[in-house]
Amino acid sequence: MSELPRTLLPALSSPPGDRLEVVSAWDDATPYQSWRPQILVPATFRPAEPSRVYAVVNQKGGAGKTTTTVELAAAWAAQGLRVRVIDADHQEAALSAWLLPQYPEGAPRHSLRSVFFDECSLLEATYPTLYEGIDIVPSGLDLVRVEYERPIGAEHTLANALAAEAQQHGGPLYDVTLIDSAPSLGLVTVSVLTAGDQALVPLGVGGLDMKGMASLHRTITVVQQKNNPKLDVGAVFLTAWDKSGFARQLAAKVSEDYPEAAIVPIRRSVRAAEAPIAEQPVRLYAPESTAAADYAQGASIVLTGRDAA
Numbered sequence: 537m538s539e540l541p542r543t544l545l546p547a548l549s550s551p552p553g554d555r556l557e558v559v560s561a562w563d564d565a566t567p568y569q570s571w572r573p574q575i576l577v578p579a580t581f582r583p584a585e586p587s588r589v590y591a592v593v594n595q596k597g598g599a600g601k602t603t604t605t606v607e608l609a610a611a612w613a614a615q616g617l618r619v620r621v622i623d624a625d626h627q628e629a630a631l632s633a634w635l636l637p638q639y640p641e642g643a644p645r646h647s648l649r650s651v652f653f654d655e656c657s658l659l660e661a662t663y664p665t666l667y668e669g670i671d672i673v674p675s676g677l678d679l680v681r682v683e684y685e686r687p688i689g690a691e692h693t694l695a696n697a698l699a700a701e702a703q704q705h706g707g708p709l710y711d712v713t714l715i716d717s718a719p720s721l722g723l724v725t726v727s728v729l730t731a732g733d734q735a736l737v738p739l740g741v742g743g744l745d746m747k748g749m750a751s752l753h754r755t756i757t758v759v760q761q762k763n764n765p766k767l768d769v770g771a772v773f774l775t776a777w778d779k780s781g782f783a784r785q786l787a788a789k790v791s792e793d794y795p796e797a798a799i800v801p802i803r804r805s806v807r808a809a810e811a812p813i814a815e816q817p818v819r820l821y822a823p824e825s826t827a828a829a830d831y832a833q834g835a836s837i838v839l840t841g842r843d844a845a
């Protein structure tokens with residue numbers, strides 16, 4: 537495809553003191569003032585199926601979906617895995633604006649919309665990014681047509697497109713697929729959940745974020761029952777995490793609701809907020825930041841259940 541030189545994503549060298557501790561149960565005894573953020577990996581945690589398709593979902597905007605998609609992709613690509621990210625958010629298309637697709641000159645430009653309307657295959661809508669190991673299926677505002685025109689079978693479009701591609705090529709073309717979704721539970725988001733082996737849920741630490749979890753939980757349950765029995769919640773990322781009694785309560789509530797999920801705090805970092813403007817993953821823009829380090833640990837845990845970052 538592209539002849540452009542691609543940037544290698546760096547290995548991190550976070551000081552050991554800065555790493556999050558991994559536990560299998562919350563420590564309830566320590567008062568929150570002296571409590572340090574921890575990653576919970578319950579004994580019941582199971583990594584996703586080998587096709588490793590992750591639906592990054594939360595119908596609340598600003599929850600950290602796009603950031604989580606970019607940083608997990610960057611962490612896995614830095615390990616040499618082949619990663620494809622799919623932008624399924626027409627409202628912002630922030631993923632496409634962050635990881636700019638490199639379109640070949642003189643050829644028609646496809647997007648996820650073209651896949652929903654059967655105009656091309658998923659692979660034909662996949663483009664390299666500037667980063668070694670990360671390819672993208674971009675989106676733009678026109679993806680909203682799927683919600684209005686409701687092409688027949690749209691709920692299954694992504695799952696079918698991934699399955700058809702794997703069948704044609706004798707296995708998945710990518711080691712990992714991450715699908716960034718819109719802040720809504722519309723048809724495209726249902727299609728994303730139908731395609732996923734696991735849901736990854738970024739969750740902001742706020743009262744409204746906590747309330748929104750209930751409707752997400754219902755949607756996931758319905759998709760599980762009707763379209764995709766294997767779907768479960770693999771991990772919840774507590775994004776822009778700050779130490780507070782509320783953050784701790786939220787973490788406890790999330791592990792009650794999703795007893796099989798890993799729970800990964802991503803500490804608040806100004807560098808994370810700046811990275812999209814620089815059009816670079818946080819891992820490249822600020823490899824020394826806590827956000828890059830926390831996502832690296834989270835990426836390892838999501839894939840394997842172990843902290844090898």
Ligand SMILES: Nc1ncnc2c1ncn2[C@@H]1O[C@H](COP(=O)(O)OP(=O)(O)O)[C@@H](O)[C@H]1O
Pocket residue numbers: 596597598599600601602603604630719738775776777802803804805806808809810812827
């Ligand atoms: N760990 C973090 N620390 C500080 N800001 C963050 C962090 N993670 C995400 N943000 C910022 O929060 C905002 C929402 O994140 P984003 O990933 O765009 O959420 P969503 O895709 O769910 O709408 C963005 O401005 C982003 O830069």
Ligand SMILES: [Mg+2]
Pocket residue numbers: 601602603625628630631717
């Ligand atoms: Mg987003």
